[in-house]
Amino acid sequence: MSALPVEPTPDSSARAAGDARATPMMAQYMEIKAANADCLLFYRMGDFYELFFEDAEIASRTLGIVLTKRGKHLGEDIAMCGVPVERAEDYLNRLIGAGHRVAVCEQTEDPAEARKRGGKSVVRRAVVRLVTPGTITEDTLLEPGRANLLAAVARVRASEAEWVYGLAAVDISTGVFTVRETGAAGLQAEIARLEPREILVPDSALDEPALKALWRETRAAVTPMGRDGLDPLSGERRLCAFFGVGTLAGFGAFSRAEIAAAAAVVAYVERTQLGARPPLSPPRHAEPGACVQIDAATRANLELSRTLGGERAGSLLATIDRTLTPGGGRLLAERLAGPLTDVAAIDERLDAVAWFVDDPVLRGALRQALKGAPDLARALARLTLQRGGPRDLAALRDGLAAGRAIGAALSGAALPPAELARAAEALAGVDPALEADLAAALADELPLNRRDGGFIRAGCDSALDETRALRDESRRVVADLQARYAEETGCRTLRVKHNNFLGYFIETPQAAGEELLRPPLNARYIHRQTMQGAMRFSTAELADLESRIASAGERALAIEFSHFDRLAAAAVALGDPIKGVADALAVVDVATALAELADAGGWVRPTVDDSLAFALEGARHPVVEAALKREGQAFVANDAELSAPPGGAGGRIALVTGPNMAGKSTYLRQNAIAAVLAQMGSFVPARRAHIGVVDRLFSRVGAADDLARGRSTFMVEMIEAAAILNQATPRSLVILDEIGRGTATFDGLSIAWAAIEHLHEANRCRALFATHFHELTALARRLPRLVTSTVRVTEFQGDVVFLHEVVPGVADRSYGIQVAKLAGLPRAVVERARVILDELEASDRRAPVERMIDDLPLFAAASRQAPPAAEREPEPDPVRVLLDGLDPDAMSPREALDALYRLKQAGAAD
Numbered sequence: 067m068s069a070l071p072v073e074p075t076p077d078s079s080a081r082a083a084g085d086a087r088a089t090p091m092m093a094q095y096m097e098i099k100a101a102n103a104d105c106l107l108f109y110r111m112g113d114f115y116e117l118f119f120e121d122a123e124i125a126s127r128t129l130g131i132v133l134t135k136r137g138k139h140l141g142e143d144i145a146m147c148g149v150p151v152e153r154a155e156d157y158l159n160r161l162i163g164a165g166h167r168v169a170v171c172e173q174t175e176d177p178a179e180a181r182k183r184g185g186k187s188v189v190r191r192a193v194v195r196l197v198t199p200g201t202i203t204e205d206t207l208l209e210p211g212r213a214n215l216l217a218a219v220a221r222v223r224a225s226e227a228e229w230v231y232g233l234a235a236v237d238i239s240t241g242v243f244t245v246r247e248t249g250a251a252g253l254q255a256e257i258a259r260l261e262p263r264e265i266l267v268p269d270s271a272l273d274e275p276a277l278k279a280l281w282r283e284t285r286a287a288v289t290p291m292g293r294d295g296l297d298p299l300s301g302e303r304r305l306c307a308f309f310g311v312g313t314l315a316g317f318g319a320f321s322r323a324e325i326a327a328a329a330a331v332v333a334y335v336e337r338t339q340l341g342a343r344p345p346l347s348p349p350r351h352a353e354p355g356a357c358v359q360i361d362a363a364t365r366a367n368l369e370l371s372r373t374l375g376g377e378r379a380g381s382l383l384a385t386i387d388r389t390l391t392p393g394g395g396r397l398l399a400e401r402l403a404g405p406l407t408d409v410a411a412i413d414e415r416l417d418a419v420a421w422f423v424d425d426p427v428l429r430g431a432l433r434q435a436l437k438g439a440p441d442l443a444r445a446l447a448r449l450t451l452q453r454g455g456p457r458d459l460a461a462l463r464d465g466l467a468a469g470r471a472i473g474a475a476l477s478g479a480a481l482p483p484a485e486l487a488r489a490a491e492a493l494a495g496v497d498p499a500l501e502a503d504l505a506a507a508l509a510d511e512l513p514l515n516r517r518d519g520g521f522i523r524a525g526c527d528s529a530l531d532e533t534r535a536l537r538d539e540s541r542r543v544v545a546d547l548q549a550r551y552a553e554e555t556g557c558r559t560l561r562v563k564h565n566n567f568l569g570y571f572i573e574t575p576q577a578a579g580e581e582l583l584r585p586p587l588n589a590r591y592i593h594r595q596t597m598q599g600a601m602r603f604s605t606a607e608l609a610d611l612e613s614r615i616a617s618a619g620e621r622a623l624a625i626e627f628s629h630f631d632r633l634a635a636a637a638v639a640l641g642d643p644i645k646g647v648a649d650a651l652a653v654v655d656v657a658t659a660l661a662e663l664a665d666a667g668g669w670v671r672p673t674v675d676d677s678l679a680f681a682l683e684g685a686r687h688p689v690v691e692a693a694l695k696r697e698g699q700a701f702v703a704n705d706a707e708l709s710a711p712p713g714g715a716g717g718r719i720a721l722v723t724g725p726n727m728a729g730k731s732t733y734l735r736q737n738a739i740a741a742v743l744a745q746m747g748s749f750v751p752a753r754r755a756h757i758g759v760v761d762r763l764f765s766r767v768g769a770a771d772d773l774a775r776g777r778s779t780f781m782v783e784m785i786e787a788a789a790i791l792n793q794a795t796p797r798s799l800v801i802l803d804e805i806g807r808g809t810a811t812f813d814g815l816s817i818a819w820a821a822i823e824h825l826h827e828a829n830r831c832r833a834l835f836a837t838h839f840h841e842l843t844a845l846a847r848r849l850p851r852l853v854t855s856t857v858r859v860t861e862f863q864g865d866v867v868f869l870h871e872v873v874p875g876v877a878d879r880s881y882g883i884q885v886a887k888l889a890g891l892p893r894a895v896v897e898r899a900r901v902i903l904d905e906l907e908a909s910d911r912r913a914p915v916e917r918m919i920d921d922l923p924l925f926a927a928a929s930r931q932a933p934p935a936a937e938r939e940p941e942p943d944p945v946r947v948l949l950d951g952l953d954p955d956a957m958s959p960r961e962a963l964d965a966l967y968r969l970k971q972a973g974a975a976d
């Protein structure tokens with residue numbers, strides 16, 4: 067596959083050595099591989115990176131490239147495959163995407179040097195970089211609108227039975243660095259919010275039963291870390307050394323778990339970047355409770371950043387994203403993933419959006435300027451890691467120019483709100499000399515790699531201009547020489563060519579070449595090679611020219627490099643203010659984008675406060691609305707009122723009934739989404755919205771079998787319901803869709819019933835509960851804060867017509883059979899179902915339920931927590947109630963005996 071120009075191939079020397087010992091090259095490979103055992107090793111050989119043994123098998127499977135066998139190592143076949151160097155990034159991308167880590171091992175000396183040490187010497191090699199999913203910086207490997215987070219978990223014992231976890235997350239492509247401490251449930255929610263690309267996990271936490279599912283299910287690559295991170299003392303020392311400070315106190319107060327996690331992340335960054343220091347900001351404390359807690363199941367159900375199928379298109383994020391810059395896209399995604407709980411902070415963001423809604427002219431002008439703003443943060447990170455190219459310098463030039471223009475426009479406007487005033491200040495925070503310097507130095511057309519040269523503008527440096535003139539002049543001389551030689555030899559097809567082996571040479575057809583071998587021409591033309599049908603020669607003049615061109619080219623390149631280094635160093639020195647500009651551009655991008663969205667869609671500014679209100683008028687589901695719009699259909703807006711009634715007893719629960727396909731799930735989700743949008747600082751798709759801050763959002767909307775984990779639909783549903791009932795607080799918002807449908811009717815009904823009681827009495831949260839168990843609506847008679855809503859339908863010529871309108875009340879029936887008919891169920895089955903339904907309805911399954919509603923002790927016993935005095939019903943005597951419920955004439959002897967025991971028990975409990 068690859069050319070092996072200077073080294074003995076693994077096979078040839080191995081055979082020579084009788085397969086008994088490793089070849090020198092294999093020995094070198096083995097040594098490097100052993101030091102990077104957890105990575106695939108890209109071993110540079112000529113124009114290829116080769117992979118051997120198991121690495122080759124993995125790469126061949128993942129990349130779909132041919133696996134070959136090459137010789138033997140210690141008697142075994144060596145499996146091998148290779149990727150061409152010039153296409154390595156593409157292959158790296160795919161390997162990283164599949165969750166692998168790659169150690170890139172380069173030749174660190176010229177093969178000629180190795181040859182000097184002896185024929186069998188191996189070229190020196192070293193790993194120059196570890197590429198892992200969480201530590202990449204190349205534009206081609208990164209998604210522009212998505213943060214690329216590397217997270218680390220550390221575990222510290224809080225008590226005999228309890229652990230606390232430190233979670234640190236960095237994005238080395240932008241420098242963001244956050245830490246926080248949390249419990250096991252919080253850890254899962256936080257990882258779901260951050261969506262890291264790679265998580266470093268100590269072995270002990272990997273084996274922890276409560277977290278096993280998390281590691282198995284996360285989309286991130288999980289990198290085992292061995293120990294429980296660094297101990298706090300050496301962790302602190304490492305962090306101080308990395309940031310060049312004597313103490314961490316200046317960055318905030320961090321717990322032991324946080325320091326351990328932060329130090330683990332920094333240690334890994336240092337290990338993978340091999341000494342290059344990415345421009346990480348100092349760790350920032352992510353305050354617990356600053357963001358709405360949203361668990362992974364809720365995020366998935368609401369399709370916040372991905373659809374249930376895992377796609378980005380069709381998610382809420384994709385639907386609302388009007389940002390124009392990669393940094394703005396990342397900030398929007400971050401805000402949507404972590405809506406705030408602090409009213410003042412939410413209002414600050416809303417003020418900025420409202421300001422731009424009110425000023426479409428300024429908004430339009432700023433958005434025009436944003437279109438030209440490249441990814442400043444990532445360009446700066448690459449330059450700092452010495453992985454940058456001329457285009458990164460150009461990104462700084464253009465980003466700073468856009469920042470300056472936008473800053474000036476903001477500062478010139480009357481009374482910008484606080485968030486934008488701060489942005490304007492940051493946008494003016496970089497010394498304009500850098501931008502001017504970059505603009506003066508960089509050429510209009512820029513190569514990708516600095517090695518290609520030509521990126522410094524002509525006229526910028528006279529020494530460079532002179533050297534370039536010399537180099538170009540020499541090229542003209544080559545053309546002149548060719549003409550002269552052709553004339554002198556009489557060979558019109560004589561050409562002066564160049565290759566890496568011979569340098570400049572003369573090529574003639576065979577017959578003309580024979581002439582050059584004879585006097586007098588052979589005095590000038592020195593024979594170099596005979597090819598099939600052609601001959602090659604050199605001359606003293608050509609050799610001289612060769613060295614002049616090479617040295618002029620090299621000198622020009624060296625001058626360009628010195629400019630590059632100077633400009634990159636100037637940029638890195640201004641790293642913090644440049645990051646400030648990048649952040650400010652993202653803020654302006656998000657505020658204008660949300661204003662654009664609000665303006666175009668007729669969205670309203672929500673009132674967000676510390677109350678327990680939840681009142682929406684004319685609200686819509688943005689994703690369903692957009693999908694319907696594409697088909698030319700209108701979305702029917704609906705209201706919701708879950709606000710806690712005066713008296714502080716807790717929020718309302720809306721019990722939503724309605725036929726299949728009527729729009730219940732859509733309605734439930736749109737209310738949850740309104741809360742997310744409002745608290746991330748966006749307008750909401752409604753005519754009016756008042757939302758008291760939600761601390762946790764739970765949504766259980768539909769579930770799929772989780773066969774991989776051996777759990778049925780019903781089991782998944784119950785696990786999620788358990789999490790909600792155990793964790794929801796009076797500030798939470800809970801969305802439950804058809805809980806209990808995955809089991810036998812009466813089991814399901816009983817579970818749904820008990821869950822509603824628990825939500826009403828114990829959790830006391832605002833909730834929406836959709837159900838097909840119409841029997842449950844009778845509960846509204848007993849639970850003061852339970853309200854009923856139904857999605858209206860009407861019938862036309864025996865078919866159901868969906869109106870999608872939510873009104874107070876209860877559905878009269880499910881219309882399941884009509885919907886089944888619409889879906890194309892065979893006519894005979896539909897007819898038969900109708901007959902069965904009539905019979906079942908005649909036997910009236912409502913009767914026992916009605917009895918249970920009036921059966922107070924059962925209800926009272928189920929609610930463990932007493933309602934507040936204002937709402938409490940008088941406690942009935944349980945013995946009396948049980949006695950009332952007995953019908954001795956209808957009982958078997960066994961039932962009578964059971965009843966006697968129950969009576970005895972109720973009497974004793976009393």
Ligand SMILES: Nc1ncnc2c1ncn2[C@@H]1O[C@H](COP(=O)(O)OP(=O)(O)OP(=O)(O)O)[C@@H](O)[C@H]1O
Nearest residue numbers: 700701702703725726727728729730731732733870
């Ligand atoms: N408010 C609305 N305005 C217009 N169309 C709507 C509205 N709500 C829902 N729809 C349409 O109805 C379809 C079904 O909605 P949805 O899935 O919410 O129904 P459902 O009542 O939850 O059904 P099921 O009980 O079968 O799960 C949606 O895909 C959408 O096209």
